[in-house]
Amino acid sequence: MNNAPPPDELYRLRHSTAHLLAEAVGELFPGVKYAIGPPIEDGFYYDFDLATPLKEEDFERIEAKMKEITKKNALFERVEMDRAEARAICDAEGQPYKVQLIDDLPEDEQITFYKQGEWTDLCRGPHVPRTGNLKHFKLLSTAGAYWRGSEKNKMLTRVYGTAWKTREDLDAYLNRLEEARARDHRKLGRELGLFLFAPEQIGSGIPLFLPKGEMLRHTMESYVREVQTRYGYSHVWTGHLVREDLYKLSGHYDNYKDAMFPPMQDTNDKGELTGINYRLKPMNCPSHMTLYNLSGLKSYRDLPLRYAEFATLYRYEKTGELSGLTRVRALTQDDCHIFCTEDQIESEFSLALKLIREVLERYGFSDYRVRLSLRDDNPESKFVQDDEKWTKAESALRSSLIANNVEYFEAEGEAAFYGPKADFIARDALGRDWQISTIQVDFIQPSRLGCTYIDEEGKERTPVVLHRAVTGTTERFLGVLIEQYAGAFPFWLAPVQIVLVPIADRHAEYANEICERLKAAGFRAEVDARNEKMNKRIRENELQKIPVILVMGDRDVEAGTASVRRRSEGDLGAKTIEEVLDYCRELMK
RNA sequence: GCCCCUGUAGCUCAGUGGCAGAGCACUUCUUUGGUAAAGAAGAGGUCAUGGGUCCGAUUCCCAUCAGGGGCUCCA
Numbered sequence: 001m002n003n004a005p006p007p008d009e010l011y012r013l014r015h016s017t018a019h020l021l022a023e024a025v026g027e028l029f030p031g032v033k034y035a036i037g038p039p040i041e042d043g044f045y046y047d048f049d050l051a052t053p054l055k056e057e058d059f060e061r062i063e064a065k066m067k068e069i070t071k072k073n074a075l076f077e078r079v080e081m082d083r084a085e086a087r088a089i090c091d092a093e094g095q096p097y098k099v100q101l102i103d104d105l106p107e108d109e110q111i112t113f114y115k116q117g118e119w120t121d122l123c124r125g126p127h128v129p130r131t132g133n134l135k136h137f138k139l140l141s142t143a144g145a146y147w148r149g150s151e152k153n154k155m156l157t158r159v160y161g162t163a164w165k166t167r168e169d170l171d172a173y174l175n176r177l178e179e180a181r182a183r184d185h186r187k188l189g190r191e192l193g194l195f196l197f198a199p200e201q202i203g204s205g206i207p208l209f210l211p212k213g214e215m216l217r218h219t220m221e222s223y224v225r226e227v228q229t230r231y232g233y234s235h236v237w238t239g240h241l242v243r244e245d246l247y248k249l250s251g252h253y254d255n256y257k258d259a260m261f262p263p264m265q266d267t268n269d270k271g272e273l274t275g276i277n278y279r280l281k282p283m284n285c286p287s288h289m290t291l292y293n294l295s296g297l298k299s300y301r302d303l304p305l306r307y308a309e310f311a312t313l314y315r316y317e318k319t320g321e322l323s324g325l326t327r328v329r330a331l332t333q334d335d336c337h338i339f340c341t342e343d344q345i346e347s348e349f350s351l352a353l354k355l356i357r358e359v360l361e362r363y364g365f366s367d368y369r370v371r372l373s374l375r376d377d378n379p380e381s382k383f384v385q386d387d388e389k390w391t392k393a394e395s396a397l398r399s400s401l402i403a404n405n406v407e408y409f410e411a412e413g414e415a416a417f418y419g420p421k422a423d424f425i426a427r428d429a430l431g432r433d434w435q436i437s438t439i440q441v442d443f444i445q446p447s448r449l450g451c452t453y454i455d456e457e458g459k460e461r462t463p464v465v466l467h468r469a470v471t472g473t474t475e476r477f478l479g480v481l482i483e484q485y486a487g488a489f490p491f492w493l494a495p496v497q498i499v500l501v502p503i504a505d506r507h508a509e510y511a512n513e514i515c516e517r518l519k520a521a522g523f524r525a526e527v528d529a530r531n532e533k534m535n536k537r538i539r540e541n542e543l544q545k546i547p548v549i550l551v552m553g554d555r556d557v558e559a560g561t562a563s564v565r566r567r568s569e570g571d572l573g574a575k576t577i578e579e580v581l582d583y584c585r586e587l588m589k
Numbered sequence: 590g591c592c593c594c595u596g597u598a599g600c601u602c603a604g605u606g607g608c609a610g611a612g613c614a615c616u617u618c619u620u621u622g623g624u625a626a627a628g629a630a631g632a633g634g635u636c637a638u639g640g641g642u643c644c645g646a647u648u649c650c651c652a653u654c655a656g657g658g659g660c661u662c663c664a
Contacts, residue, residue, distance in 0.1 A: 054593090055593070055594080056594070056658095057594095140658095141594095141658055142593055142594085142658085143660065144591060144659065144660055145592080145659070145660045145661090146591080146592095146661065149661070151590080151591075151660085151661050155591055156660095158659070160659080186657095191600090199654085199655055199656075200655070204655075259663080313664085315663085318591095319590075320591070320660085320661090327663075335664095430658090434664080435663075435664060469664065471664095472664045473664045475664085477664090501624085503624095504621040531620085531621085532622095532626090533620090533621090533622050533627055534624070535624065535625060535627090536627080537625095538625055539626060540625085541625095542625055543625080549624085551624060552623095553622090554623090556623095563624075570624075570625095571623090571624050
C-alpha cells in the first residue's frame with residue numbers, strides 16, 4: 001500500500017473526512033470494526049465490518065453526527081508508537097483488521113496513529129490541522145467490498161463520500177455527477193432508439209440493436225475494416241461454435257472455463273451422446289491459429305501474417321458484472337492475430353499502434369490513457385517463465401511506445417499470463433475505466449497449438465503472435481462513444497444524418513424528391529411528414545440529435561431550395577439543393 | 590458470484606392494508622403551421638413472479654427473477 005498519491009491539500013482534506021466518518025459511524029454503530037479508509041479521486045471511502053447493515057438512509061444521521069464532531073474542532077494529533085504496543089492496543093480494542101495491517105507493515109516502518117479528540121486510528125497521515133477544517137462533504141453511496149479485495153475474504157460495508165475546500169466546489173461536483181447521469185449511454189440508448197435489453201425474453205447481457213443502433217455498428221465496423229485493409233490486414237471469418245477439445249489444447253479450458261457458456265453436447269441419431277462437445281466461441285485466437293496451421297506450410301516469407309475478424313463472442317460474465325453496453329455477454333471484437341517473428345514484434349507493434357491512434361483520432365477520442373502492462377517479479381505469479389522473451393518483448397513494446405510519442409504509464413503485474421501488452425483505457429460518464437484497444441504479445445499459445453514456419457535456414461520455428469483489438473468491442477466502444485458525444489454523433493457517424501421537414505402536406509412530395517437525391521448521393525436521410533406542427537417536428541428531431549434538418553415550404557418549392565438547420569447552430573438560411581449536397585459532403589470529412 | 594438499493598401503463602415517475610393515478614408516447618378527429626411542444630376525445634396496468642401473514646395485500650414478510658451502485662473478474 002505504498003502507492004499513495006502525493007499528500008496535497010485535497011488529499012489531506014479527504015483523508016481527514018474519512019477519519020471523521022469513521023468516528024461518527026463508531027458512535028452510531030457500537031462494536032464496528034474498522035478496515036481501511038483512504039482518499040480517492042474526488043472523495044474518499046471507509047470500509048467497515050458491521051453487525052447490522054448500514055444503509056443509505058442512515059446517511060442523514062451519520063452526516064449530522066460528523067457535523068457535530070467538527071464543532072468540537074479537535075486537533076489531528078500524530079502519535080508514534082512501537083509495534084508491539086500498537087498491536088496490543090488494537091487487539092484489546094477488538095480491531096482485527098488493524099492488527100493485520102500492523103503485522104503487514106514493513107519491519108522498519110514507524111507505526112503512527114492519528115488522534116482527533118477521543119478517537120484514534122492507525123494512519124500514516126498527513127491530515128488537516130483540526131476537525132473544524134472539514135466543512136464541505138457529503139456521503140454518496142454504500143457498497144460491498146471484500147477485505148483486501150479478495151473474493152475469499154469477508155465482504156465489508158464501504159461508504160463512499162466526497163469532500164471539497166468550498167461549498168461552491170462541492171456543489172459543482174454534485175452538478176457534474178448529475179450531468180454525467182444525463183449522458184449515461186443506457187439512458188441515451190433508449191431515448192435515441194439505438195438499442196435495448198430484453199432480459200426476460202432474450203437474456204441478460206445480450207443487447208438488441210434497433211435500426212439506428214445497427215446503422216451505427218455497421219458504420220463503425222465498415223470504417224475499421226477500411227483502415228485495417230489499408231494497413232495490410234486481411235479479414236477472415238471463423239463462425240460461432242468451436243469443438244471444446246480445441247480449448248483444452250489451447251489451455252483456455254483450464255483457465256477460462258468459468259467465462260464460457262456451458263457446452264452443447266452432440267448426439268447421434270439414437271439420441272446418444274457422441275462425446276463431442278461444442279462451445280460458443282469466447283475468443284478467436286485458437287480459431288485463427290487453426291486457420292494458420294491448416295492453410296498450408298508457412299515460410300518466413302509469409303510473415304507477418306495478419307488475420308483480422310469482426311467476431312461475435314459469447315462470454316458467461318457473472319450477473320453482477322454486466323453493465324449496459326460496456327459489459328455484455330454477446331460482444332463483437334474487432335480482433336486480429338498477427339503471426340510474426342520475434343524480430344518483427346517491434347515493427348508490428350508500431351504498426352498496430354499507429355492504426356489504433358488513427359482510428360481513435362477519427363472518433364475525436366482523446367480521453368484515454370495507455371497502460372504498458374508488465375509482469376511482476378513475484379515467483380508465484382501466473383506469468384509464463386521465460387526471462388529472455390519477456391525482457392525482449394517488454395523492451396520492444398516500450399521503445400515502440402516512445403518512438404511513436406505515446407504517453408503511457410507502466411503497471412507491473414497487469415500483463416497477460418502469456419506476455420506483456422499495451423492497453424488503451426477509456427473512462428465513462430460515471431468515471432469508470434474500461435479497456436478498449438489492446439495489443440498483446442503471446443509467447444505461449446502458438447507453440448501449444450503447434451504453429452510453425454520455416455525460417456531462412458530451412459529450420460522449423462514457432463512464430464510469435466500479437467493479439468490486437470482496435471476499438472476493443474463494438475458494443476463497449478459504442479457505449480463509451482455515446483457518452484463522449486452525449487448522443488450527438490458527428491455527421492459521418494450519425495445513424496440518421498439528415499431529416500427533411502416539409503412545412504405542410506403540399507410540400508411532402510418536394511421533400512421526398514430531395515430526400516431521394518440525398519440518398520442517391522450516399523447520405524442517410526429521412527422525411528418527417530407527420531401531421532404535427534413544424535416547430536414540434538424540429539424540436540423532436542433536434543432532441544434526437546439529428547445533425548442536419550432541412551425545412552421546406554412554399555418559397556423553397558418555388559425557388560428549388562431548402563433551408564438548412566444545423567444541430568446546435570440553428571437556421572443557416574436557404575440553400576439550393578446543389579449547395580445542400582456540397583454542405584453535407586463537407587460535413588463528412 | 591458477493592454486499593446494499595430498486596421493480597406500478599411503451600417511457601419518466603406519483604400513490605395506497607379496502608374502485609389504480611399524472612405527464613409524455615399511442616389511436617381517432619379538428620388543425621396545414623417558416624425554425625425547439627396546436628386543440629379535443631379515446632384506448633392502455635394480473636402494481637416483476639411465486640409463496641406467506643391478514644376478513645382483505647399492489648402496499649407488510651420470505652423466496653426467485655431482473656435492473657442499478659460497488660467488490661472480485663474482464664473487451
